[in-house]
Amino acid sequence: METTKYIWWNGKLVPWADAKTHVLTHTLHYGTGTFEGIRMYETKEGGAIFHLKKHMERLVFSAQSLGMQLPYSVDQLSAATVELVKANELRSCYIRPIIYYGFGEVRVMATNCPVEAAIAAWPWGAYLGHEPARVTIVKTIRIHPQTTVPGAKLTGNYINSMLAAREALDRGYTEGLLLDYQGNIAEGPGENFFIVNGKTISTPALGSILPGITRWSVMTLAKDLEYKVEERPIAPAEATVADEAFFTGTAAEVIPIASIDDKPMKSAPGPVTKHIRDEFLKITCGENPKYRDWLTFVK
Numbered sequence: 001m002e003t004t005k006y007i008w009w010n011g012k013l014v015p016w017a018d019a020k021t022h023v024l025t026h027t028l029h030y031g032t033g034t035f036e037g038i039r040m041y042e043t044k045e046g047g048a049i050f051h052l053k054k055h056m057e058r059l060v061f062s063a064q065s066l067g068m069q070l071p072y073s074v075d076q077l078s079a080a081t082v083e084l085v086k087a088n089e090l091r092s093c094y095i096r097p098i099i100y101y102g103f104g105e106v107r108v109m110a111t112n113c114p115v116e117a118a119i120a121a122w123p124w125g126a127y128l129g130h131e132p133a134r135v136t137i138v139k140t141i142r143i144h145p146q147t148t149v150p151g152a153k154l155t156g157n158y159i160n161s162m163l164a165a166r167e168a169l170d171r172g173y174t175e176g177l178l179l180d181y182q183g184n185i186a187e188g189p190g191e192n193f194f195i196v197n198g199k200t201i202s203t204p205a206l207g208s209i210l211p212g213i214t215r216w217s218v219m220t221l222a223k224d225l226e227y228k229v230e231e232r233p234i235a236p237a238e239a240t241v242a243d244e245a246f247f248t249g250t251a252a253e254v255i256p257i258a259s260i261d262d263k264p265m266k267s268a269p270g271p272v273t274k275h276i277r278d279e280f281l282k283i284t285c286g287e288n289p290k291y292r293d294w295l296t297f298v299k
């Protein structure tokens, strides 16, 4: 990956190579951290960070779900991000904030470990490529809501994502699709899931999934474009016969799904997925004034 000059670390910009932590860092052992993935897009008016505030709000919510005493507010973390992308002279990039328990004591309760924060940013392209994804339903199920907090973006939750993604890749697919504990579709390892039938767009309700910021944006946009949008359980058998299906996520953006377990969707990208994806990308590039407040411009 392409590195940049600085990483913001506990309130200061430090050279990329110096942002190192101790091997007894609590989060390294117990998965007790939280992170975000944010994109900055290049626009005619300079870089624009997509939904910076919403991402920082989710980060703070996730930290609170672990009982962390976070020494930074949403506004301070947002300002630090703007400072970082400016210092690194980035025009478009991926931004990765992380809050974690550092080294203090080795035991499950992090009572004597400092809460540390870092933000890195670097140039990054398409995550799942540009081709429609070939997806498989994996054996690994999405974390149960009473096992951890699926709605928080916790580092430990990503064991679940990694096992699912590895299973799909090992079997030659682009991406995995996880079911929830009730057997309905939950989401991908790093993406939310949608199906389309006619003018109706359906997505699994919150509970077992991460409340994706791209999911929220696409639902809002689709309603504005006069599609019917519903959040409800989606059984695997229903998904495979839908007109279209797509994934959403900061990394993946809006990616059409070509097939689920080798059963091809009726079209990929289908007309609705294409419409939503095109309108979404216009927003991220600052080309739709209606959604200007979704962007933080970095002059």
Ligand SMILES: Cc1ncc(COP(=O)(O)O)c(C=O)c1O
Binding pocket: 037, 161, 187, 188, 189, 190, 191, 192, 209, 210, 211, 212, 213, 214, 215, 248, 249, 250, 251
């Ligand atoms: C498990 C999971 N679901 C969904 C998403 C999509 O969320 P967002 O659109 O906020 O990037 C992500 C990515 O962060 C994820 O890791």
